Amino acid sequence: MFRFDLQHESNGARRGVFRTPRGDVQTPGFMPVGTVGTVKGLTIDQVAATGADMILGNTYHLRLRPGHETVARLGGLHKMCGWDGPILTDSGGFQVFSLGALNKVTEQAATFRSHLDGSKIELTPEHSIEIQQALGSDVAMVLDHVIALPAEQAVVEDALARSIRWAKRCRDAADRPEQALFAIVQGGLDPELRRQCATELATMPFEGFAVGGLSVGEAPEEMYATTAVTTVHLPVDKPRYLMGVGTPRDLLENIARGIDLFDCVMPTRNGRNALAFTDDGPIKLRNAVHREDTRPIMEDCPCLACRHSRGYLRHLFNANEMLGPILLSHHNLTYYGNLMRQTRQAIEEDRFHAFAAGKLRGWGYEPMDAVA
Structure with a gap:
């Protein structure tokens, strides 16, 4: 009733599907x-x-x-x-x-x-x-x-x-x-x-x-x-x-x-504490620099939070409105979901290492060493 289909490997990374009676789980996931x-x-x-x-x-x-x-x-x-x-x-x-x-x-x-x-x-x-x-x-x-x-x-x-x-x-x-x-x-x-x-x-x-x-x-x-x-x-x-x-x-x-x-729990726990994950590293939305920022957390992000400005999201947290943690939790889980989707595509196209190196640089880390 359960099966794992390994579809492709790239630089040690595996693209697969875990098949269950209630539906398929795309991996990495x-x-x-x-x-x-x-x-x-x-x-x-x-x-x-x-x-x-x-x-x-x-x-x-x-x-x-x-x-x-x-x-x-x-x-x-x-x-x-x-x-x-x-x-x-x-x-x-x-x-x-x-x-x-x-x-x-x-x-x-x-x-x-x-x-x-x-x-x-x-x-x-x-x-x-x-x-x-x-x-x-x-x-x-x-x-x-x-x-x-x-x-x-x-x-x-x-x-x-x-x-x-x-x-x-x-x-x-x-x-x-x-x-x-x-x-x-x-x-x-x-x-x-x-x-x-x-x-x-x-x-x-x-x-x-x-x-x-x-x-x-x-x-x-x-x-x-x-x-x-x-x-x-x-x-x-x-x-x-x-x-x-x-x-x-x-x-x-x-x-x-x-x-x-x-x-x-990191995406939702950080979301409840006004920290948003992005390709440029985490953003702390309580910081005063976002007070009048009209930009979304990330352009082209489909989450609920990114329909609003950073300034509005900061206001929600400073006013202790429950909507702030809800929106940031949705953003962070969407970010993780998109990261996994992009990773799967990179593995399929045999460019995982270059993809990962680019992400790591954006987050402020050195690119990973090649893994045998």
């Missing part, structure tokens, strides 16, 4: 984050207008509210939020990491306190799959053990081994053929551990593979190097997903290293 069943501030039609094929929901947050049983009774996550395309659900592993002061990880489960009311929650691999099946997502993620970086070697090895064991438990618990299951490669910044984890997971029947445990404190260059040493050990005929990443630069650098899918 970016998934807007709808943590609790909504991409913050936007209607589902507005999200679709940004060019997104697939969105993301979160097991931990939806388990807390409204509860996965409630979501199931409302017809599943698709019907509840009105999105008829594919949905991927994160397993809750990152939330276990981010709530480090409130959690305890054992071989059996991650036990932690709700950030809402302090109630005790036990998240086993089996329960994570149970929740995701109740939500009805098209792609479920295995539960993994995420740690902060840098970390001691013994800590990284322990989390890696547990992540592999938990992946097997998730695979054994999953029994819905209409829901794909993606494994997650861990191993910190150690190339050998990444190879070990990727190689072992690749022997198991997963429909896709994620590179996890990055964007958790390491430098961007360390992330890129780790992605490169990981993807070479993953099956070429399965989609590769880099979790929780990132900036426009991060997307292009990791596409060059063989990544197909991304998600991140």
